[in-house]
Amino acid sequence: MFEWLAQHRDVLVVFINLVTLAIWLVYAQLLYWGFRRQRRPRLLINRGKKRDIDALCIISNMSAESIFLEYIVADLETSRGTITVDVTDREQQYSEGDETRGNTTTHDGAPPERRHDPSAGRHDTRQGPLDSGDFLHIGTFSGLIHSIAELEGIEMAGHRPADDLVLHSLTIRLIGIYGPEDMPVGAERRFRLEDRGDQCALTPASWDTKRLASWRQRRRLRRLIQRLSAQRTDRLIGLSDHAR
Known part of the structure; x- marks a missing residue:
């Protein structure tokens, strides 16, 4: 041996x-x-409380570190094209118990969370840090759609447009900064809208939230941030001139 x-x-x-x-x-x-798993950002976009258009839009941070949410963008796909709106600064007017009030609407066709009730919420920004394992909601999907419709001058009758416009889907896109990195990271999820008469079904187009973390995707996000920043500046200037 x-x-x-x-x-x-x-x-x-x-x-x-x-x-x-x-x-x-x-x-x-x-x-x-x-190390890669620790450094990889992970944002989830889900429905909460319900499974129809009145469900809460919940954003969860499953990353190892905090993420600074910079922009929340909504793409509303319609029969006349796609409408892209920055919904970072919108009214959050959901209070505990709203999910039990049914699909009732106000006299103007808006859902309950859009009633002018100071106790139900406040006009606030969703921009800011989201800790690891933490989550937030940005109102209901119905409220987001009504906000987009209001900005675009679309008259709504309940959950559907008053004219022959048809809503196909709603995509929520998140843009944030993760750790010391210079390039933004993002996530998005598309939800199909299906009109079922007295209610509107909300179905995720994919089983999971899509990560936007490749080099090419992050370059696109940076260009989108520049465009949204310019639009926000123009809007503030317009409001200032109108106030005068």
């Missing part, structure tokens, strides 16, 4: 070195995967 080992010592040394190298490579790969 020892004589055989002595005869094949060089081969055994090479074999042991190769096995050691393979072990170190596996260990390094595991460390890299762990």
